[in-house]
Amino acid sequence: MAAQFDLKNDGVVVIIGSGAGGGTLGNELAQKGIDVVILEAGARHEYEDFINDEWDSFTQLAWKDKRTTSGDWRVAKDFPNLPAWIVKSVGGSTTHWAGASLRFQEHEFKTATTYGKVKGANLLDWPVTLTEMEPYYAKAEAKMGVTGTNNWPRLPGNNNFKVLKAGADKLGYKECHTGNMAINSVERDDRNSCQQTGFCFQGCKWGAKWSTLYTEIPKGEATGHLEVRPNAMVIKINHDASGKVTGVVYADKDGKLQEQKARIVAVAGNSIESPRLLLNSQSAKFPHGLANSSGQVGKNYMRHTTGSVYAIFDKPVHMYRGTTMAGIIRDEARHDPSRGFVGGYEFETLSLGLPFMAAFLNPGGWGRSFTTALDHYDHMAGLWIVGEDMPREENRITLHADEKDEHGMPIADVHFDDHPNDTAMRNHAYKQATALYDAVGATRTFPTPPYPSTHNLGTNRMSEKAEDGVVNKHGQTHDIKNLFVSDGSQFTTGAAENPTLTIVSLAIRQADYIAAQMSAKTI
Amino acid sequence: MVTIYERKPGLSRRELLKRGGVGALLVISGSAIISPEHAWGLETSALKPETMATLIQLARDIYPHDQVPDKYYAIAVKGHDEMAAKDPAHKELIEKGIAELDKKAGKGGYRGLGWEEQRVALLTEIEKTPFFQAVRGGLVVSLYNQKEVWPIFGYEGESYSKGGYIARGFNDIEWL
Ligand SMILES: Cc1cc2nc3c(=O)[nH]c(=O)nc-3n(C[C@H](O)[C@H](O)[C@H](O)COP(=O)(O)OP(=O)(O)OC[C@H]3O[C@@H](n4cnc5c(N)ncnc54)[C@H](O)[C@@H]3O)c2cc1C
Ligand code: SF4
Numbered sequence: 001m002a003a004q005f006d007l008k009n010d011g012v013v014v015i016i017g018s019g020a021g022g023g024t025l026g027n028e029l030a031q032k033g034i035d036v037v038i039l040e041a042g043a044r045h046e047y048e049d050f051i052n053d054e055w056d057s058f059t060q061l062a063w064k065d066k067r068t069t070s071g072d073w074r075v076a077k078d079f080p081n082l083p084a085w086i087v088k089s090v091g092g093s094t095t096h097w098a099g100a101s102l103r104f105q106e107h108e109f110k111t112a113t114t115y116g117k118v119k120g121a122n123l124l125d126w127p128v129t130l131t132e133m134e135p136y137y138a139k140a141e142a143k144m145g146v147t148g149t150n151n152w153p154r155l156p157g158n159n160n161f162k163v164l165k166a167g168a169d170k171l172g173y174k175e176c177h178t179g180n181m182a183i184n185s186v187e188r189d190d191r192n193s194c195q196q197t198g199f200c201f202q203g204c205k206w207g208a209k210w211s212t213l214y215t216e217i218p219k220g221e222a223t224g225h226l227e228v229r230p231n232a233m234v235i236k237i238n239h240d241a242s243g244k245v246t247g248v249v250y251a252d253k254d255g256k257l258q259e260q261k262a263r264i265v266a267v268a269g270n271s272i273e274s275p276r277l278l279l280n281s282q283s284a285k286f287p288h289g290l291a292n293s294s295g296q297v298g299k300n301y302m303r304h305t306t307g308s309v310y311a312i313f314d315k316p317v318h319m320y321r322g323t324t325m326a327g328i329i330r331d332e333a334r335h336d337p338s339r340g341f342v343g344g345y346e347f348e349t350l351s352l353g354l355p356f357m358a359a360f361l362n363p364g365g366w367g368r369s370f371t372t373a374l375d376h377y378d379h380m381a382g383l384w385i386v387g388e389d390m391p392r393e394e395n396r397i398t399l400h401a402d403e404k405d406e407h408g409m410p411i412a413d414v415h416f417d418d419h420p421n422d423t424a425m426r427n428h429a430y431k432q433a434t435a436l437y438d439a440v441g442a443t444r445t446f447p448t449p450p451y452p453s454t455h456n457l458g459t460n461r462m463s464e465k466a467e468d469g470v471v472n473k474h475g476q477t478h479d480i481k482n483l484f485v486s487d488g489s490q491f492t493t494g495a496a497e498n499p500t501l502t503i504v505s506l507a508i509r510q511a512d513y514i515a516a517q518m519s520a521k522t523i
Numbered sequence: 524m525v526t527i528y529e530r531k532p533g534l535s536r537r538e539l540l541k542r543g544g545v546g547a548l549l550v551i552s553g554s555a556i557i558s559p560e561h562a563w564g565l566e567t568s569a570l571k572p573e574t575m576a577t578l579i580q581l582a583r584d585i586y587p588h589d590q591v592p593d594k595y596y597a598i599a600v601k602g603h604d605e606m607a608a609k610d611p612a613h614k615e616l617i618e619k620g621i622a623e624l625d626k627k628a629g630k631g632g633y634r635g636l637g638w639e640e641q642r643v644a645l646l647t648e649i650e651k652t653p654f655f656q657a658v659r660g661g662l663v664v665s666l667y668n669q670k671e672v673w674p675i676f677g678y679e680g681e682s683y684s685k686g687g688y689i690a691r692g693f694n695d696i697e698w699l
Contacts, residue, residue: 052681055668158688159696166699195687205683315698320678322693354678358667366585366659367643374667375588378677440699 002221002228005037010261012037013514014248015268016234016277019092020503021487022268023212024143026228027220028511034518036226037260038217039250041233041269042089047214050095050203054356057202061095063088065405067272071395071416074449078363083414084303085452086270090230091213093270093454094500095203098325099181099210100348101146102497103137106130107335108343108388111493114335115342120419121390122300126492127464127473136505144182144210144504145189153185154178155194158322160349163313163381167436168329175330179348182210182501183323189215196322198351232258235409237265237281237290237483245290245483251407264482264514264523266475268507271301271456271489275397276412278460278470291460291477291485296470298398300391300461301414302494303453305422308350309430310361310382311437311445312373317381319351325384332387332432333496341424344496345387347433352382360451373446381437385429386455388496390419397459455499460489474513475506482523486510549576549593558593565597569607569614574621578603578658580634581624584642585659586666590675599666600658613657620654 005012013029015022018040026038042061051057062085069076069083076083087093107114109126117123141149148154155178157165168176183200184193191214192206200209207214220226231253238259239245247261267274275298279289289297327349334344352360354377362370373380395417399410418426430447437445463469466478475490477483486507488499495502517523550557551572556579557564567575575597582596607614625632627645636642649655666672673680682688 052683055664156694158693162694162696162699194689196689196693197682197687198693199682206687316677317696318677318679318692321682321688321691353680354673354676355664355668358663364659368587371586371588374676375590 001224003035003224003226005035005227007258007260009035010247011035011263012261013264013266014039014260014262015266015486016248017041017092017268017270017273017487018090018212018217018228019087019268019270019487020094020212020500021507022266023091023094023216024504024507025266025268025486025511026226027212027216028508029514030220030223030225032511032515033223033225034515036220037262038226038228039232039234039248039260040090040228040230042087042230044090044228044230045203047203047205047207047211050205052197052199052202052205054202054353057199061087061089061203066403066411068400068403068411068413069415070413073416073418075452076416078449079452082452083416084272084456085454086456090217090228091211094211095213096201096454097209097211097500098200099183100325100328100498101141101144101180101182101501102346104130104133104495104497104502105333108493108495108497109133111343118342118390118421120392121421122393123391124461124463124468124492127462133502133505133509136509137501139508140501140504141180143215143508144501145184146180146182146501147178147185148180152188155181155183155185155323155326157327158196159317160319160322160351160381161327163317163319163440164327164329164347164349164383164436167440170439171432171436173329173331177328178326179328181323181326183326184208194323198320198322198324200324233407234269234277235280235407237267237277239283239285239290239480241285243285243480245480255407264484264518266484266486267460268486270487271459272397272412272414274485274487274489275459276399276409279399280409291470291479291483293479294463294467294469296461296468298459299393299396300458301395301397301416301456302389302391302458302491303416303450304455304457304494305345305385305387305389305425306450306455307385307426307430308382308448309385309433309437309445310373310380310448311442312376313379313381313441314443316378318378319349319381320353324351325349327383332429339428341421341428343388343421343425345385345425345429346496347429348384348386350382350384361446361448363449373444383433385426385433386496386498387425387429388494389422391458391461391493392417392419455488455494457488457491457494457499460485462490462492475510476513484510484514549579551576556597561592561594563594563597565601567604570604570617574618575600575604577621577624577633578617580642581646581658582662582666584639584646585662587639588675591672595666595669595672598669599662602661602665603658616654616657620652620658624649
């Protein structure tokens, strides 16, 4: 039975956000017998409620509260109030996500050492190594049912994958397969196997794709040590005179402010909301926001170097049928500066339905050049580029000077400028992907600009030294012992790989650390 | 709600043609736009029916799909009439925008320009205006989010109720 804890119970661990980081941490702690309250800003929709319709699903699940943007990235022009495409719902962005689950490469934990000085980039080595992370990656893969690990078969390739594979073969790429996906290729964990529905981004109605909503959360609730409180938007973290955090203030479903006491607070609201909350929790003792003695809270915002390439063929493809992202080429993920940039990138299959294709293919575009592309929608194949972008101090989340949300909390501004390395990498990827589709007989290709960010990283980064970042190697803030960060905002650098497997691995590792510290009574 | 009449309009085809067509296809009668060929009509409440007829042409020029009938463009821009009814500022934005477009087009107005290129040349001039932005921005959703147009593009939509594509061609590509 799901637990219910009193607002005054100051023995609980309060986790803010129920997505990849928060949902996983909550279950891991509950399994160890630790009492947890997860406060989640969004509502609870179970997977039967998901909608196979792009805009309706977006309305149901996405974070739509206003944000502002600045900087030279194209998203700021095309989607000035939608810098990120992420979720406000129990399960967080693991309801929307596609399931691609890759481990980082060894050198990606040591970018400052490996890449050397890159002008205008705030590179730093992670305080953890791949070797330290490996056992946790293994646990995460087992928990999430990642295909191609633990003897689980990979998913069968859909039409979009077959086009990708044919092009990869023609170009001589060696590592191309249907990916490591946190999607059941066989029934397991009391959940269905993938039925190739093709609406992975809209929430998997079969429950085949891993989401904290129907894995971690109900498992945690079953222990009797976890309560998930939906429609609870945290606006401030409180602390005492000694600087220890004591609880959080949140707006409940009626907009009424409540205070939940806590022994430990873990922030997992994704990389825009987490720093927003820390900054908004400023006080006389911490005038620049909580855990911000380094001044790094909100800085080093990363979103991966992304872009898509779609191609039209003279014969049908029907790319939208089947698993959205089960297809990958990994050959370009290596670090090879001879290509004109540091770090690497992955190619992954991607498809959008007609409504989203119209909105995202060339935002603002119109006329025949645009519409003749859509005329051949069923003859299209597509892929997504996801590569390592450079952390920069100027790329940051700040509190808006005068605009506030319905609870009186300043809204977030997201500033982003592409680093020349990002641009060089994106152009390289556009060229390679175009060549790939041309090799299979594409009659027209479309280098498509980045969408609002689905991967949001780095704004509370991990560092060895307190002056370089916000949290230590366990996600514990350098400044406040009982305050943790448990989401992708911990990332020191972004790596080429999709982030969620690493977020989940870090959360499992953090749960071990928190439990140990609690029994040692250090927190 | 969008009022689209599926039945034959009350006027005879001859009568309609006498009243003068919108392009070759649409006819304005009272507060309605009628497509005699395709037996549908659209009633306006706040905007002038001529304005609505021009909006329909404008929508087609912005997102031209020759295989998509006018009816879907009409549904896509109908929202401007509803907004205009609620918001005088919106009504002015649209009426003024169309009037200026007509003026730019000279005698015969925007709809009088015979070639798409001629109309597009005018649109390119006003591309940055709030009027154009408002029409285009809404249209990208209101046109392409109509389930009825999806089959025209070969998009099959919802698939869960049909058991996904596992037995319906997720990997049926043959030409590679
Ligand atoms: C369309 C799409 C496809 C994706 N595909 C992939 C993929 O294939 N592979 C991959 O690795 N990643 C993918 N991602 C990214 C992945 O979803 C995220 O990296 C991951 O979910 C982030 O985890 P998180 O815990 O940081 O935040 P989230 O999962 O976003 O969870 C944060 C939660 O915190 C809540 N919250 C925020 N602020 C507050 C507050 N103040 N009070 C209370 N609650 C709050 C939010 O409502 C949200 O539910 C995809 C994302 C999207 C949108
Ligand atoms: S394709 Fe598979 S994983 Fe994606 S939504 Fe359908 S069943 Fe779920």
